[in-house]
Amino acid sequence: xxxxxxxxxxxxxxxxxxxxxGLSLAKTFQAKLMLLHALSAEETGSPNWSVxxxxxxxxxxxxxIIESYRRQWEAFEQQGLxxxxxxxxxxxxxxxxxxxxxxxxxxxxxxxxxxxxWGADLLVMGRRGRSGLDELLLGxxxxxxxxxxxxxxxxxQGVKSLSTVVGNEVSS
Numbered sequence: 001x002x003x004x005x006x007x008x009x010x011x012x013x014x015x016x017x018x019x020x021x022g023l024s025l026a027k028t029f030q031a032k033l034m035l036l037h038a039l040s041a042e043e044t045g046s047p048n049w050s051v052x053x054x055x056x057x058x059x060x061x062x063x064x065i066i067e068s069y070r071r072q073w074e075a076f077e078q079q080g081l082x083x084x085x086x087x088x089x090x091x092x093x094x095x096x097x098x099x100x101x102x103x104x105x106x107x108x109x110x111x112x113x114x115x116x117x118w119g120a121d122l123l124v125m126g127r128r129g130r131s132g133l134d135e136l137l138l139g140x141x142x143x144x145x146x147x148x149x150x151x152x153x154x155x156x157q158g159v160k161s162l163s164t165v166v167g168n169e170v171s172s
Contacts, residue, residue, distance in 0.1 A: 002029045006120040008036050008111045008145075009087065011045045011079060014126040018156045019087050022124040025154075026096045033091050033098040034118055037080040038107035045079075047072035077102070108144030116150045123153045 007022030009015040019035070026033040040046065047069055084100035091098035103110050115123050127142040142155050 002026075002031045002121040004034065004118060004120045004122075005029075005031045006034045006036060006111070006115050006118060006123045006151075008038065008107070008123065008125040009083065010037060010043050010107075010126075011083065012043075012126065014156065015083075018124055018126040019090075021154065021156050023091055023094060023096060025122065025124065026091065026098075027094060031096075031121070033096050034114070034120065035084050035087055035091075035098065035100040036111060036114055037084055037100075037102045038110040039077060039080060039102060039104040040107050042107075046076050107141045108148065111141070111145050112148045112150065120151050123149050123151055125153065125155060127155045127157055 002025065005022055005026050007019055009019055022033060022035075025031065080102050084102060088098045088100045101114065103114075111123065111125065114120070123145065125142060125145060127140075146153055146155070
């Protein structure tokens with residue numbers, strides 16, 4: 001049924017659940033797995049680009065500020081690559097053919113473009129559960145993908161709606 005599963009991950013807490021769901025499906029269907037991290041300034045944990053804007057009186061970034069931001073962005077890129085390598089190794093150790101890609105830009109577009117060019121049958125991604133003003137101002141990557149993806153999409157709900165398993169007990 002599914003031969004190629006694209007899993008969009010980021011550095012948020014939900015990412016582990018998204019990966020686990022994608023890996024489980026890949027094992028079940030003996031599918032190939034592609035892990036994708038879209039580098040975006042909107043992602044939680046990304047460098048704060050507003051430091052480049054200065055004090056609000058115009059652009060006052062100097063070489064030191066720009067260099068500091070560049071170093072922070074490089075560290076953010078490395079964090080993404082380490083996450084991708086670790087999860088790819090986990091998938092391969094579980095007997096799943098897996099590869100990864102990291103690309104900067106608009107997450108929704110990057111996800112849909114890769115799903116198209118790679119020929120994904122299924123796309124697995126998370127949803128943080130933003131609504132109302134947050135969704136309006138920040139946009140919704142999952143909403144964009146649901147409307148533009150060239151394949152089926154499985155959306156894993158945000159951490160707020162997940163139960164935590166502790167030993168044999170389940171607590172909300």
